[in-house]
Amino acid sequence: MTGDTKLGFNIKTNKDQPLLVFNERGIYCPQADLYIDAWKPVNRCIITHGHSDHSKFGHKYYLTHHFNVPIIRHRLGNIAVKGIEWGEVFTVNGVQFSLHPAGHVIGSSQVRVEYKGEVWVFTGDYKLQDDGVCQPWEPVKCHALITECTFGLPAFNWRPQQEVMQDINSWWADNKTEEKTSVIFAYSLGKAQRILKHLNVDQGKIYTHGAIEKMTEVLRSIVDFPPTELITRDTKKQDLLGNIVIAPPSAHGSSWIRKMVPFETASASGWMAFRGARRRRAVDRGFVLSDHCDWQALLKAIKSSGAEKVICTHGYTDIFSKYLRSIGLDARTEKTQYEGELLEVEKVEV
Amino acid sequence: MKAFAALIKQLDTTNKTTVKVRALAEYFRSASDTDKVWTIALLSHRRPSRPVNTTLLRAYAAELAQIDLWLFEDSYHIVGDLAETIALVVPQTAEKEKERSLTDYLNDMIWLKKEEDSVKKEYLQREWSILPYYERFVFTKLLTGGFRIGVSQKLMTRSLSMATEIEEDILAYKLMGNWKPQSISFQELVLDERSGDQDSKPYPFYLAYALEDELPALGTVDDWYAEHKWDGIRAQLIKRNGAIFIWTRGEELVTDRYPEFDRISTNIPDGTVFDGELLPMIDGKIGTFNDLQKRIGRRTVSKALLEKVPVILRAYDLLECEGDDLRADAFMERRIKLEAVVQRVDNPLIDISPLVEFEEWEDLEKVRAKARDMKSEGLMLKRKDAPYRIGRKKGDWWKWKLDPMCIDAVLTYAMRGHGRRSNLFTDYTFALWRENESGERELVTFAKAYSGLTDKEFRAVDKFIKSNTIERFGPVRSVVPELVFEIGFEAIAPSSRHKSGIATRFPRILRWRQDKKIEEANTLDDLKAMIIE
Numbered sequence: 001m002t003g004d005t006k007l008g009f010n011i012k013t014n015k016d017q018p019l020l021v022f023n024e025r026g027i028y029c030p031q032a033d034l035y036i037d038a039w040k041p042v043n044r045c046i047i048t049h050g051h052s053d054h055s056k057f058g059h060k061y062y063l064t065h066h067f068n069v070p071i072i073r074h075r076l077g078n079i080a081v082k083g084i085e086w087g088e089v090f091t092v093n094g095v096q097f098s099l100h101p102a103g104h105v106i107g108s109s110q111v112r113v114e115y116k117g118e119v120w121v122f123t124g125d126y127k128l129q130d131d132g133v134c135q136p137w138e139p140v141k142c143h144a145l146i147t148e149c150t151f152g153l154p155a156f157n158w159r160p161q162q163e164v165m166q167d168i169n170s171w172w173a174d175n176k177t178e179e180k181t182s183v184i185f186a187y188s189l190g191k192a193q194r195i196l197k198h199l200n201v202d203q204g205k206i207y208t209h210g211a212i213e214k215m216t217e218v219l220r221s222i223v224d225f226p227p228t229e230l231i232t233r234d235t236k237k238q239d240l241l242g243n244i245v246i247a248p249p250s251a252h253g254s255s256w257i258r259k260m261v262p263f264e265t266a267s268a269s270g271w272m273a274f275r276g277a278r279r280r281r282a283v284d285r286g287f288v289l290s291d292h293c294d295w296q297a298l299l300k301a302i303k304s305s306g307a308e309k310v311i312c313t314h315g316y317t318d319i320f321s322k323y324l325r326s327i328g329l330d331a332r333t334e335k336t337q338y339e340g341e342l343l344e345v346e347k348v349e350v
Numbered sequence: 351m352k353a354f355a356a357l358i359k360q361l362d363t364t365n366k367t368t369v370k371v372r373a374l375a376e377y378f379r380s381a382s383d384t385d386k387v388w389t390i391a392l393l394s395h396r397r398p399s400r401p402v403n404t405t406l407l408r409a410y411a412a413e414l415a416q417i418d419l420w421l422f423e424d425s426y427h428i429v430g431d432l433a434e435t436i437a438l439v440v441p442q443t444a445e446k447e448k449e450r451s452l453t454d455y456l457n458d459m460i461w462l463k464k465e466e467d468s469v470k471k472e473y474l475q476r477e478w479s480i481l482p483y484y485e486r487f488v489f490t491k492l493l494t495g496g497f498r499i500g501v502s503q504k505l506m507t508r509s510l511s512m513a514t515e516i517e518e519d520i521l522a523y524k525l526m527g528n529w530k531p532q533s534i535s536f537q538e539l540v541l542d543e544r545s546g547d548q549d550s551k552p553y554p555f556y557l558a559y560a561l562e563d564e565l566p567a568l569g570t571v572d573d574w575y576a577e578h579k580w581d582g583i584r585a586q587l588i589k590r591n592g593a594i595f596i597w598t599r600g601e602e603l604v605t606d607r608y609p610e611f612d613r614i615s616t617n618i619p620d621g622t623v624f625d626g627e628l629l630p631m632i633d634g635k636i637g638t639f640n641d642l643q644k645r646i647g648r649r650t651v652s653k654a655l656l657e658k659v660p661v662i663l664r665a666y667d668l669l670e671c672e673g674d675d676l677r678a679d680a681f682m683e684r685r686i687k688l689e690a691v692v693q694r695v696d697n698p699l700i701d702i703s704p705l706v707e708f709e710e711w712e713d714l715e716k717v718r719a720k721a722r723d724m725k726s727e728g729l730m731l732k733r734k735d736a737p738y739r740i741g742r743k744k745g746d747w748w749k750w751k752l753d754p755m756c757i758d759a760v761l762t763y764a765m766r767g768h769g770r771r772s773n774l775f776t777d778y779t780f781a782l783w784r785e786n787e788s789g790e791r792e793l794v795t796f797a798k799a800y801s802g803l804t805d806k807e808f809r810a811v812d813k814f815i816k817s818n819t820i821e822r823f824g825p826v827r828s829v830v831p832e833l834v835f836e837i838g839f840e841a842i843a844p845s846s847r848h849k850s851g852i853a854t855r856f857p858r859i860l861r862w863r864q865d866k867k868i869e870e871a872n873t874l875d876d877l878k879a880m881i882i883e
Contacts, residue, residue, distance in 0.1 A: 154417050155425045155438035273438065275362065276430055277773055280805070285363060318822075319424045326418065 019095075019113055019120045020146065022334040027122060027146065029113060032092035035059075036111050036122055039337040046097065048124025049108035050075060050189055053339045063090075065099050067135075067222050068107030071189065074218045086135070102126035103137030104291050105190035106219055112140050121305060122146040125338075127290065128297040129161055131194050133223055137301075145307035148338065149298055151270050152312070152320030156294040158270070164289050165198040171266060171285055173203055176242040181263040185249045185283065188215045190291050191268055192246050193225060199244065201226045207240060209247040209256070237261075252283070270294075302329070314338040353381060354389065354452040355485040361499045370501060374509035383536035384453040390539070391531035392492070393506040398456060398532075401463035402470050402493060404432060414475050415439040427825040428773070430766055433494045436478070437487035446480040455489060460532060504741060514540060522554050522740065528603050549590040552597040553623065553669050553677065554740040558730060558747035565711035568731065568748070575681065575734055576706040576714055578726035579749055580664055581639050581841065581855075582629040583646070587611065587663050587700070588670075589618040596628075608661055609651060610699060617695045621673030624688075625738075626665035626703065632658075636725040638843040640853050665692055666703040666730075669738055677738035681746075684738070714750075721752050727840060728752045754838035755880055756860055757782070757872045760793055761833040764815045765826045767800060775815040775827070776800055776808050778859070780837055782850070784874040793831060794874055796850035797839070802859030811862070834866040835859050842881055852877055 017030045026038025026045070035042045041058030048054050048064075050071035055062075057076050064072065066083025073079065084090065086109070089098045094116075099109035104125040111122045121142040130136040158164075168184070175182040186192040188211045196216065199206055206228045208216065213230040229235075231245065240260055251257055252265070270290025271277040278286035292315075293301060302310055302324070310331040312321045317333035324331035360373040378386055391397065402410075412422035422439065429435040462470055474493075481489055507525065511518040521540065528550060529539060568574060584599040594615050596605045605611075608628065630637035630645070641659050648655065668688035669677055676684050685705075692702045706729065708714050718729050728751035736746030759780035767776035777800040781793035803811065811833065818830040838860040845853035852874070 153425050153428060154415060154421060155429050155435060157438070157441070271773070274429060274773060275434055276767075278363070279365075280773070282365060284365075316428070319421065319428075322424075323418075323421055326421075 019115050019118055019144070020122065022336065027336070029092075029095060031115055032095040032097070034092055034095075034097075037124065037338070046099075046111055047072060048102065048111060048122070049105055051105070051125065051187075053337065054124060065107045065109045068109075070218050070221065071107055071215075074215065100140045101135040101138050103128065103130070103134060106134045106193070106222055108134060110137075110140055112142065118143055120144045120146065121307070123148055123301070125150070125292060126301070127293050128301060129158065131161060131197075131291070133194050133197050134190075139301065139304040141306050143307060144309040144311065145302060145305045146311045146313060146334075147298065147302065148292065148314050149312045149317060149320040150292040150315035151290060151294050152298055152316040152323075154295045156270060156273055156290075157296065158288065158290060158294045161198070161289070164268075164287055165195075168195065168198075168266070168268070168287055168289075169200045169203065171264075171287075172199070172244050175264045176204060179241055179262070181240040181242070181260050182244040182266070183257060183260065183263050184244065184246055184266045184268060184287075185252055186212075186246055186268050188212045188248045191289065192216065192248075193219055193223070194289070194291070195268060196225050196228065196246060197223070199226065204243040205229060205239075207231050207235070207243055207245045209245070209251055211248045212246050231256075252281070351452055351455055351481075351485055351489065352449055353377070354385065355488040357389075358488050358491075358499060359484050361501055365500075367505065371505060371509045371512065374501070374506060375512035378510050378513035382451060382453070385451055386536050387531050387534060387539055388452050388456050390506065390510065390525060393501055394503050394525060396529075396531060397492065397495075398459050399463065400493065400495075401459045402474065404494065406467065406470065407432065407436065407474070407490075407493065410471050410474050411436040411440055411478070414478055415441070427766065430773070433487055433490035436490045437483055440478045440486065442482055442486065443479045455492060457532070459492065510540065516540065549593060550588065550595040550603065552586040552588060552595070553625075553675075553738070555584065555586070555599050555625070556739045556747060557599075557742040558749040559742060559744050561731070561748040561750040565714060565731075565750075568711075571709065571711060573734055575685070575732045576708060576717070577666055577703045577730045577732070578706065578721060578724055579728045579730045579751060580627040580629055580636075580703065581725070581727045582627040582642055582664070585626060585628045585663065586669070587618075587624045587626065587665075589615065589620055589622045590673075591620060594618070598628075607645065607648060607651060610656065610660060611663070614695060614697045614699050617697055618700075619672065619691065619694065621670060622691060623668070623670035624663060624665040624691075624700065625667035625669055626663045626700075628661050629664050630659050631662045631698075632660070638725075639841060639855050640843045640845060662698065663700045664703050665700055667738060679737065680735040681732055681738070682734040718750060718752065722841075752840075754840055754858075754860070755842065756836050756838045757877055757880075758834055758863055758866060758870065759796065759837050760831045760868045760871045761811075761829055761835060762793055762795055762831055763826055763828050764811075774808055774812040776803075776812070778811075778835075780835065780857075781831070782872055782874045782877055794850050796848070796852055796874065796877065797837060797854045797857040799835075799837060799857045799859050802838075803862065807862055831868050834863040834868055834871050836861050836863055842877065844881065850874055850877070852881075 021028050021030060025035060025040040025042050027036040035045045037048050037054040038045045039056055044061045045059040046063050050068050055072045062079055062081035064083060069081055069083040072081060084099060086099055086101055089096050096114040098112045100112055102108040102110045102124050104127060108124060110124055113120045119142040121140050125148055126137050128137050172182045184195060186195050192212045193216055206226060208228045208230055210230060213228060216225060216228060237260060265283040266285040266287060267281050267283045268287040268289040270292055272286030273288045308330055310324050310329050312333045313336045321331040321333050357373060357377045361370050364370060408422055412419045425439060426432060426435040429438060462473060477489060478486055507518055507521045511521055524540060586597045588595040594605060594611055596608055598604055630641040644659050645661060665688060668684050668691060671687050689702060692700055706717050714729060721728050731748040731750060733746040759782055761778050762781040763779035764775040765777040767774055779795050779798050781795045783791050784794050786792050815827060815829050820828040820830060837857055839854040839857040841855040843853050844851060
């Protein structure tokens with residue numbers, strides 16, 4: 001851990017520019033001339049994690065946690081990327097940067113930025129619950145916190161992961177009794193491995209869709225996972241019966257899935273807390289499992305950061321920042337192109 | 351309550367009809383008799399009246415969740431369902447001491463209605479804190495309204511039939527009418543064979559499908575009757591043992607709302623059941639559906655309204671005559687008896703839907719093309735030798751509606767949908783061009799619509815709305831005018847209640863005109879030109 005910045009410290013607002021600003025390319029640090037999670041191609045970019053809305057193609061130099069290096073290489077090809085440790089400080093034009101675990105997916109970080117005693121933190125995407133797969137979130141003290149609030153409504157309250165995984169395992173067991181294949185939809189980076197890690201392997205074999213198999217293969221060098229088998233053209237329908245298949249949400253309704261009849265489908269996402277989302281998704285079961293903070297976790301994270309100034313990026317930003325103002329924080333929203341868990345629910349096509 | 355909540359959860363988590371029917375039948379086999387009666391009541395829209403208004407519900411829930419009311423309201427706009435919002439934001443803080451049945455909870459609600467607000471508050475907050483999430487949701491749903499779990503009365507009847515081995519049609523008949531779940535036993539409602547005391551009971555309506563093929567596919571012209579399809583309220587008018595009963599297709603007993611028929615009660619012979627259409631008849635002409643709308647919701651009808659919008663029954667079938675059930679007879683024969691009875695009534699309050707004469711199928715096409723002049727929605731085709739069937743059945747009755755009128759309009763406002771669409775902006779307001787006093791073109795809203803697009807299109811439009819919002823007004827957003835849609839509707843009429851001066855009937859989206867720019871959308875004058883005097 002770095003940065004023992006004293007709180008209660010008066011924020012020194014730079015007369016010219018805040019430490020981090022939002023421009024049309026991404027979150028920008030003018031003093032260091034460097035971006036975080038830029039959505040348009042830039043020169044130098046710090047990447048919080050490997051989801052496609054945070055790690056875009058086309059930057060000249062990437063800097064990220066070293067666990068995230070194989071992930072974005074897998075997604076973006078041969079890019080110029082440097083991996084660093086959590087807590088490792090690097091200085092650019094007097095600005096000190098460091099990465100701290102965000103607990104969202106493997107290799108996900110919060111970015112701490114310090115200049116002349118003023119500390120800003122960008123959370124990236126994060127959750128407080130320890131999912132047993134990625135490095136758990138750690139609180140970082142700061143003056144200004146830029147936070148996501150994908151699930152920033154009091155209607156979102158996650159149950160403990162253990163209970164949800166029990167539900168998933170018993171759903172699988174029930175389907176097995178009925179001699180059906182269980183198909184669970186989960187985003188290929190993060191949710192898929194989180195589920196995989198906690199499936200009860202005594203119940204049967206775990207099959208994967210190609211997208212999930214490849215990403216999991218990349219992550220096996222970092223975390224141990226139960227064995228999986230890739231579904232190929234040679235996989236027989238009978239082999240799948242009673243077993244479980246992990247597939248990306250985009251496979252829902254595809255001919256690839258239809259060949260597996262008889263099967264039951266499930267979706268694992270924070271959105272499954274809403275009946276409407278469950279039904280729109282047209283899956284047989286919805287499990288409420290998210291890699292983002294719920295309402296209480298967001299509030300806890302903000303409180304433990306000690307920040308007086310909070311900027312809400314993506315999610316229910318208007319409502320959440322209004323609430324923060326009502327409890328006395330200096331909160332506002334900024335428009336970004338991050339999508340939160342949207343891409344786990346449904347691919348939006350225009 | 352636990353078993354009922356588990357049932358609702360099962361029904362809600364599957365899209366498969368067979369699974370739903372199986373789950374319901376299983377419940378009907380295992381639940382207590384009073385719980386069964388209440389379940390039948392709830393699934394056929396016979397819930398006890400709301401014991402607590404939603405304003406109070408919101409306030410009590412927000413207080414228990416320790417959040418400000420505005421935050422509760424904003425959450426509600428996003429969740430899209432009040433009971434679900436309450437269940438989500440309120441934490442379970444204690445365990446229930448003993449399991450209480452569905453019947454217990456419904457009796458609570460009847461009792462609660464008469465209590466003081468402080469008692470209501472204490473009761474609700476206690477139940478919310480001890481019920482686990484899903485039971486809390488179902489409990490609150492019982493307080494607020496419909497379940498929307500895709501269980502029609504028909505599906506419920508089928509399940510009950512599986513559990514009791516009583517024929518579905520017989521059950522449908524038994525379950526109709528004005529029974530009270532708190533005072534009827536399962537034995538009386540479902541199991542007993544009854545003869546008398548059923549004076550008010552209507553017959554299940556026979557419903558037509560939309561015509562699928564070309565007319566000649568129906569066979570020979572001689573086998574068919576054709577009538578206009580009247581745009582009113584489908585209703586059965588019953589006279590038995592001296593009393594009149596009027597039922598609408600939604601199985602609602604509405605006798606009190608149409609007192610004009612009391613005047614001719616003595617003209618109608620006992621043991622008569624007409625099937626027909628309630629129509630507004632103003633100065634000898636059929637009014638618009640908009641006129642009828644003024645009567646529909648009114649439980650008490652003022653003399654002035656009775657004079658302003660008088661209603662008649664245009665009869666097109668006779669289901670019972672001199673106490674005999676005619677439904678098995680051929681339509682042709684029922685029609686002869688119908689004509690005789692209408693003649694005997696001899697009052698303009700009940701007239702007969704005339705047969706359309708035709709020799710060739712082509713003749714009908716000409717009649718249909720002019721249906722709007724007759725204030726009809728199109729034509730009905732009925733097989734002469736067909737019995738009066740139950741529910742929606744193919745083959746003997748077909749409706750052949752006019753193509754909707756349509757106009758290209760611009761999307762200007764959007765609101766989140768409800769239920770399964772609660773996370774998407776799917777309720778839209780559309781506008782047309784008009785010239786204002788200073789001669790500039792401006793958009794004026796004229797209709798709302800929330801159906802007609804595919805899920806994929808809704809997602810795309812939703813994304814457009816979210817990134818092209820101009821202003822937010824609570825749940826409503828004004829949107830950059832850019833998208834053009836073809837809006838279809840059944841009829842139009844002048845209206846002083848609408849900003850545009852026009853009311854459209856059943857507006858819906860026909861298609862997304864991605865090929866059109868907003869400048870190419872229609873004008874309000876184009877719409878006005880469609881009104882038929």
